[in-house]
Amino acid sequence: MLLNKKILLCVTGGIAVYKAVALVSKLSQAGAEVKVIMTESAQQFVTPLTFQAMSRNDVFVDTFDEKDSRVIAHIDLADWADLVVVAPATANVIGKLANGIADDMVTTTLLATTAEVWIAPAMNVHMYENKAVIRNMTTLHEDGYQFIEPSEGFLACGYIGKGRLEEPEKIVELIAQRFTSSKNLPLSGKKVVITAGPTRERIDPVRYVSNFSSGKMGYAMAEAAAALGAETILISGPVGLDKPVGMTVIDVESAAEMLEAVRTHFDDADIVVKSAAVADYRPKDIHPEKMKKQAGDSVIELERTTDILRTMGGMKTHQILVGFAAETNNAVGYGMGKLESKNLDYVIVNDVTDPAGGFGSDTNVVTLLSKRGTHQPFQAMAKTALAKVLFEAIIQEESEQLNDR
Numbered sequence: 001m002l003l004n005k006k007i008l009l010c011v012t013g014g015i016a017v018y019k020a021v022a023l024v025s026k027l028s029q030a031g032a033e034v035k036v037i038m039t040e041s042a043q044q045f046v047t048p049l050t051f052q053a054m055s056r057n058d059v060f061v062d063t064f065d066e067k068d069s070r071v072i073a074h075i076d077l078a079d080w081a082d083l084v085v086v087a088p089a090t091a092n093v094i095g096k097l098a099n100g101i102a103d104d105m106v107t108t109t110l111l112a113t114t115a116e117v118w119i120a121p122a123m124n125v126h127m128y129e130n131k132a133v134i135r136n137m138t139t140l141h142e143d144g145y146q147f148i149e150p151s152e153g154f155l156a157c158g159y160i161g162k163g164r165l166e167e168p169e170k171i172v173e174l175i176a177q178r179f180t181s182s183k184n185l186p187l188s189g190k191k192v193v194i195t196a197g198p199t200r201e202r203i204d205p206v207r208y209v210s211n212f213s214s215g216k217m218g219y220a221m222a223e224a225a226a227a228l229g230a231e232t233i234l235i236s237g238p239v240g241l242d243k244p245v246g247m248t249v250i251d252v253e254s255a256a257e258m259l260e261a262v263r264t265h266f267d268d269a270d271i272v273v274k275s276a277a278v279a280d281y282r283p284k285d286i287h288p289e290k291m292k293k294q295a296g297d298s299v300i301e302l303e304r305t306t307d308i309l310r311t312m313g314g315m316k317t318h319q320i321l322v323g324f325a326a327e328t329n330n331a332v333g334y335g336m337g338k339l340e341s342k343n344l345d346y347v348i349v350n351d352v353t354d355p356a357g358g359f360g361s362d363t364n365v366v367t368l369l370s371k372r373g374t375h376q377p378f379q380a381m382a383k384t385a386l387a388k389v390l391f392e393a394i395i396q397e398e399s400e401q402l403n404d405r
């Protein structure tokens with residue numbers, strides 16, 4: 001699976017270091033060449049010798065301990081790697097990296113590499129939810145670092161919660177997927193932009209207008225695009241889903257922020273899929289302070305948000321533009337109307353009254369309508385499977401346009 005792939009594993013000091021040993025073993029078994037750097041605190045848990053034996057390579061622990069006089073070790077390792085994985089990643093290394101601090105072999109190499117860096121945090125649940133840690137992780141997300149979210153379960157500190165290093169088998173599977181995606185897949189070399197989830201339109205500092213969109217369909221579309229080889233940009237409203245790896249995730253809150261993010265990535269996009277349930281209206285005035293209740297009823301005046309999809313329909317040149325339409329009746333008729341009026345290439349319509357589809361559900365039942373007038377109904381299936389077949393149908397119909405670019 002990973003033959004000749006060069007993986008640089010940065011091990012930082014948490015109890016989950018023992019799992020990093022299993023990770024090196026599994027990566028080596030999958031054919032990867034693995035080199036390991038350890039922080040000083042990681043060595044409190046497991047000795048470098050263990051990693052040396054598992055990786056059959058020297059283990060690097062000190063920036064100034066140059067093993068080969070012909071090269072500078074941290075630069076050489078940084079340049080060597082196809083992929084850098086920090087596992088386990090402590091709150092400390094996350095904080096240092098987010099702030100550009102390089103005070104040991106791990107952090108110096110992390111700043112020096114131009115390879116993709118994946119961070120697999122592992123820590124106590126309260127540390128993981130600490131505001132400073134969240135702030136640092138957000139910064140790293142924005143800087144293009146990818147995260148392998150920790151799982152939930154029993155933590156070594158006795159708590160039950162989120163913070164457990166993802167299982168080595170799962171990390172290897174994600175890495176294998178990442179390398180398959182860069183091979184000759186149908187969407188290799190293509191840029192796909194996907195919006196997902198609801199938007200939130202603020203009323204005052206504690207209230208907002210939103211909808212029940214879970215983001216599941218959009219996230220499934222993004223994962224399918226990445227699995228088909230695309231450089232994937234997922235623009236997500238507030239959802240309760242784990243951040244997917246192997247793509248850039250941009251978090252937004254309001255329709256205005258979503259519009260801005262889509263605009264930024266629109267020009268060089270090949271396919272744009274708008275699965276987000278964007279609020280059509282927002283409060284005309286956002287109250288700077290919390291609104292106090294008054295006697296009697298209250299009215300909040302709403303104004304229209306910009307229709308992002310329609311705006312992109314007006315701007316599009318080569319982009320294949322795909323919209324969603326959730327309807328309760330005459331789904332195909334209304335869908336065709338939106339396809340034409342918004343200048344789309346495809347619209348994916350679903351009848352939200354169907355018990356097998358709609359908000360929050362893990363399954364969906366949709367029809368794919370194209371500007372050429374084709375109707376392709378799909379039977380009810382898991383959103384993850386549906387996302388893949390929808391992309392395959394679009395790729396098949398658009399093969400000429402995609403190959404020309």
Ligand code: CTP
Pocket residue numbers: 255274275276277278279280305306307308309310322323324325326338
């Ligand atoms: N959309 C958008 N920007 C908005 C509103 C919707 O980009 N401000 C996009 C959605 O992401 C989705 C499609 O438009 O792809 C939905 O079409 P729309 O006509 O807005 O659906 P509804 O809001 O359900 O419209 P209607 O009330 O007319 O049924």
